[in-house]
Amino acid sequence: MVSSVRARAALAAALAMAAVLATGGLWLFTLTRANLLDNTTGRTELAARKVAAQLDTRTLPPGGRLPAPESGVDLVLVRDAAGRTVATSGGPQDVPGLTALRPAPGQDSRATVLPPAHPGAERRTAVVVTTPGPPGAHDPHAPYAVYAMTVLSDVDDATRATALGLLAGAPPLIAFSAALAWWVTGHALRPVTAIRTELAAVTASELDRRVPDPGGADEIARLARTVNDTLDRLERSDARQRQFTADASHELRNPLAAVRARLEIALAREHPDRESVAAALADTERLQRIAADLLLLARLDGGPAPRPAEPVDLALLAAEDAARRSAPRVPLRLEARAPVPAHGDPARLERALANLVDNALRHARTGVLVRAAAEDGWAVLEVTDDGPGIPEADRDRVFERFVRLDADRGRASGGTGLGLAIAREIARAHGGDVRALPAPGGGARLRLRIPGRG
Numbered sequence: 001m002v003s004s005v006r007a008r009a010a011l012a013a014a015l016a017m018a019a020v021l022a023t024g025g026l027w028l029f030t031l032t033r034a035n036l037l038d039n040t041t042g043r044t045e046l047a048a049r050k051v052a053a054q055l056d057t058r059t060l061p062p063g064g065r066l067p068a069p070e071s072g073v074d075l076v077l078v079r080d081a082a083g084r085t086v087a088t089s090g091g092p093q094d095v096p097g098l099t100a101l102r103p104a105p106g107q108d109s110r111a112t113v114l115p116p117a118h119p120g121a122e123r124r125t126a127v128v129v130t131t132p133g134p135p136g137a138h139d140p141h142a143p144y145a146v147y148a149m150t151v152l153s154d155v156d157d158a159t160r161a162t163a164l165g166l167l168a169g170a171p172p173l174i175a176f177s178a179a180l181a182w183w184v185t186g187h188a189l190r191p192v193t194a195i196r197t198e199l200a201a202v203t204a205s206e207l208d209r210r211v212p213d214p215g216g217a218d219e220i221a222r223l224a225r226t227v228n229d230t231l232d233r234l235e236r237s238d239a240r241q242r243q244f245t246a247d248a249s250h251e252l253r254n255p256l257a258a259v260r261a262r263l264e265i266a267l268a269r270e271h272p273d274r275e276s277v278a279a280a281l282a283d284t285e286r287l288q289r290i291a292a293d294l295l296l297l298a299r300l301d302g303g304p305a306p307r308p309a310e311p312v313d314l315a316l317l318a319a320e321d322a323a324r325r326s327a328p329r330v331p332l333r334l335e336a337r338a339p340v341p342a343h344g345d346p347a348r349l350e351r352a353l354a355n356l357v358d359n360a361l362r363h364a365r366t367g368v369l370v371r372a373a374a375e376d377g378w379a380v381l382e383v384t385d386d387g388p389g390i391p392e393a394d395r396d397r398v399f400e401r402f403v404r405l406d407a408d409r410g411r412a413s414g415g416t417g418l419g420l421a422i423a424r425e426i427a428r429a430h431g432g433d434v435r436a437l438p439a440p441g442g443g444a445r446l447r448l449r450i451p452g453r454g
Contacts, residue, residue: 006185013181017174025166032162036155037125040072041111045127047073048109048148051087052131055144060087074124075149086144098147101128113152123152191220195227207235243401252290259283293418296351297401300425311453314340314379315372317350321357322370330364332357336372341453342379344430349450352426355419356383356434356446363387363444378432379452386443395436399424423448 047069054060055078061067066089069076077088083099103110111127130143191214198211210231213224262280315336322334342349353370360368364385371382390398397403402417423446424434432450439445 005189006182009185010178010182014174014178017177018170021166021170021173025163025170029159029162029166033155033159036158037113037152040150040152040155041125041127043071044073044125044148044150045109045111045129047071047076048127048129048146051076051078051148052129052146055131055146064088069148072154073148073150075147077147079145079147081143098126098149101126101147102145103128103130114149123156124149125152188220191224195220195224199227202231207231207238252287255283255287255290259287290418293422296422297418297425300422300429310343310346312342312344312346312349314342314349314353314381317346317353318370318372318381321350321353325357328368329361331367332361333367333369334372335369338374340372340374340379340381342430342450343453344450348426349430352423352434352448353381353383355423356381356448359383359419359446360385360387360444374452375449377452378449381448382445383448384439384443384445386439386441388444389438389442390436390444392438398436399434420446 050069051060051066060078064078064085064087066076066078066087068089075088075090077090078086080086098114101110101112108131109127109129111125114124114126116123126147126149129146129148131146132143191212194214195211198209202209210228211224213228214221259280262283266280316339318334318336322332325332357368357370360383364387366386369382369384371380371384373380373382399420401421403421420434427434427448427450430450432448434446434448437445437447
C-alpha cells in the first residue's frame with residue numbers, strides 16, 4: 001500500500017500517462033495504418049483504371065506485355081471473361097483468391113487485402129476494375145477484369161515502426177511523468193514538512209511557537225494560517241486557564257486560612273464563643289459559593305452549548321427574580337411592558353439575571369432598575385444601578401474571572417468575582433453577549449441580549 005502523498009501522486013501520474021499513451025497510441029496506430037492503406041489502395045486502383053482505359057481505347061501494347069506500373073504498384077494483369085490472362089506487367093502467375101474478386105452489383109471496381117498465400121508471404125492489396133471487352137473479342141459484352149496488386153510491405157513496415165516507436169517511447173514518458181509528479185509534489189509539500197516539524201515541537205510549555213507561513217493564497221498557506229490561528233487560541237486559552245487557576249487558588253486560600261484560624265481560636269478556648277463559629281460558618285459558605293461558581297464555569301467552558309428548544313419569557317424570569325428578593329438592600333424596580341419570548345435554558349438564564357442583579361444591588365446607592373424588552377429581533381435584559389459606575393477602560397475587563405474593581409468591598413459583601421463572568425458565558429452559550437454601558441445620570445448599565453423568538 002502506497003502511504004506517501006508523493007508516491008501516490010507519482011503513481012497516479014504514471015497511470016494517467018500510461019492511459020493517455022495507450023489510448024493515443026492505439027488511435028495513432030489505427031489512423032496511420034488506415035491512411036497508408038487508403039493511399040496504397042488509391043494508387044493501385046489508379047494503375048488498374050489506366051490499363052482499363054487503354055483496353056477501352058484499344059491502345060494496349062501488342063503481345064499482351066504491359067509496362068511496369070508506376071507509384072510502387074507491383075503487378076497489373078488483364079483477364080477475359082473466361083479467366084484467361086490476356087495482358088500482364090509481370091510473368092504469368094496464379095494469385096490465390098484473385099479470380100473470386102468481383103465488384104459488387106452496380107459497381108465497376110472493388111478493393112481488398114489478400115491474405116498471405118503461404119506462411120512467411122507478404123500481404124497484398126488488390127483492386128479489380130471491370131470493363132467491356134475490346135472490339136473483336138469473342139463476346140464483346142462479356143466484361144474483362146483488370147487486376148492491380150501492391151505488396152503491403154511498406155505499409156506494414158511503417159505501422160510496425162510506429163508501434164515500436166510508441167512502445168519504446170512509452171516507458172521513458174511514463175517514468176518522466178512520475179518523476180515530474182514526484183518533484184512537483186515534493187516541492188509543493190515542502191512547506192507541509194516544515195509545518196509538521198514545527199508543530200511537533202509545540203509543547204504545553206512552548207505554546208508560543210508558530211509554524212512557518214509560506215505566503216501566497218494556496219491551500220498550504222491557508223493551512224499554515226489556520227494552524228497558527230489555532231495555536232493562538234490555544235495559547236490564549238492556556239493563559240486564561242493558568243490565570244484562572246492562580247486566581248482560584250488565591251481566592252480559596254484566604255477563606256481557608258480564615259476558617260482555619262477561627263477554628264483554631266475556638267478550639268484553644270475552653271468554651272468556644274458563637275461569634276467565632278458563626279464567622280467560620282460564613283467563610284465556609286463563601287467557599288461553597290466559590291466552588292459552585294467554579295464548577296458552573298467549568299461546565300460552561302467544556303460542555304456543549306445548550307439546545308435552544310425550550311421557550312423562555314425573559315420578562316417572566318425578571319418578575320420571578322424580583323419576587324424572590326423579599327428585602328433587597330435598595331429598592332428594586334421592574335420594567336416589562338410585554339412578554340419577551342426567547343429560546344434557551346431557563347435555569348441558566350435565571351442564573352445570569354440573578355448575577356447581574358446581585359452585582360447591581362451591591363453597588364447601587366438608592367435603587368436598581370431591571371428592564372426586559374424585545375428589540376430588533378433580540379431579547380434584552382438590562383440591569384441599571386446608580387452606583388459609582390464602571391470606568392470605560394474597565395468595561396470589558398469587568399467580565400473577566402475574579403476581577404473586582406473594588407476588591408475589598410467585593411469580598412466584604414460576599415461576592416466571588418465570578419458572577420459577571422458566568423453571566424457572559426451563559427449569554428454567549430445562547431448566541432448572545434453581555435455588555436457594560438454607561439447609565440444616564442451615572443451608574444452602570446449591564447445589558448444582556450440573546451436571539452429572540454418571533
